[in-house]
Amino acid sequence: MATMMIRNVPDDLKRELRRRAADRGVSMEQEARDALARGVATPVGRRRKPILDELRKLGAKPTEPFDLKQVSDEMWDEGLR
Secondary structure, eight states: OOOOOOOOOOHHHHHHHHHHHHHHTSOHHHHHHHHHHHHHHSOGGGSOOOHHHHHHHHHSOOSSOOOHHHHHHHHHHHHHO
C-alpha cells in the first residue's frame, strides 16, 4: 500500500473529518481513506450536477400555463398546517 501526506487541510475540514470518524468509531486516518475511496469510486457521470444547471432549470420558462393564484393559495395553505 502507498503512503500519502496531505498538507494545508483547512481546520474546519479536519474537525469535520474527526467528528465523522468519532461517530463511526474509527480513526481519522481510516475515515479519510474511506472518504477518498467513496469519492474516487463515484463514476464521473453519476456525480452531482453543477448548481448552475439546477439554477438554469429554475429560470426556464414554464412549458404549460398555470394558475399563479392557485399556486400561491396552496403555498399559504401549507404554511398554516
